[in-house]
Amino acid sequence: MSDDDGMMVYDVELSDRETFHIGRIIALWGALEHELFVQTLMTFDLGTGELEKLPKKMNGIQFTETLDLWKERVVGAAEGKRREVLELQYERICFFQEFRHALVHGMWDWSKSDPGRITSVRINKRVVRRVHFTADDLEQFNLALQRINFRIRYPGGTADFAREAAEQGHYVSRRAVALLSGHPVSEDLLPPRS
Template identity: 45%
Template sequence: MTDDAGEQDDMFRSQVDLHDREFALIGSIVAHWGALEHEIFIQTANTYAEGDTQVSPLPSAMRNNTSFTAVLDLWKRRVVDKADAAVKPILLKQIDAIDALSDYRNALVHGMWHWTPEHPGEIITSRVVKGKYLSVRFPPDALADFAERVQTIYTRVRYPRGVEDFAAEYAADGGGLRVSRRGFDTLFGDGSPVNGDFG
């Protein structure tokens, strides 16, 4: 990538003022939230399937997928409300948890990060929404807690019965070997395309 003058200046790069641990936690939150949105979308989309080859007409929220709130509402009506008695309360709790974290997720993704010398352990994200200046403060360990909560929500949405659902998915995949990206990197070491230089 080059600048307007056609020259690349590798020595000058502006940095977001975050610690490496904060970058990693924010990345974890964003990745798991994205996986959560995808899982809810797929579960909802599957309710429109009619056999192996037919799909009933999809509503706008499913065709455009630009509003997670709209998809979440469809998921509640088409998946959660029709779930069996053992699963439904688990999924309803996840909707409450998603609602509780949505504003923090939006602050994290759409805000600009900063901190003050008076509170060095706390990071702040600020943004303007509908003409209002909003700031959200993340005290020490808040990002770690946030990351853990999003991962838990994602897991409970995907596997509401826990290990039972995980085993069923594994069996449906043929019970074969599934290797994660981390596992792939471990197996192939320096020859792995995952093992790039992120420095």
């Protein structure tokens, strides 16, 4: 049976700009969850085959539990300016979590009076939650997540970044490999044109 049965396809009525930023937000949030999990995991002294000794909060099912452990074991162990930077990122992650939930778990609708405004509605613990956003809001959320992702990895800023780059040695980005090899994905990896 062919999937092409002549029926129309459904359109979620998002602009290319909205779609771009939503995709980036989802990818950046996934990168954030992964990084916090790995940083937290590294605080446990585990030998080979001892993953079963990890606390239940590290099962990866509830991000908020991993986030709590990250605050306790990573942020709590940091000192001075690094700790301040990580504490601020923790606060920002907590703040943006509701927006992430709205995007991922909400039912979307757009405003007839303002087609540029999207409303996400979801029910959580018997409470109806509504979050309104525009393409500009999505762009700001995308940028905020880029900053948070950088700062949780490099709380010392560009000095940390440069030190890690020097320790790792030579690195070639995905975009550079695609360009040098002539792979067609190279066009898709270019920044969006305004």
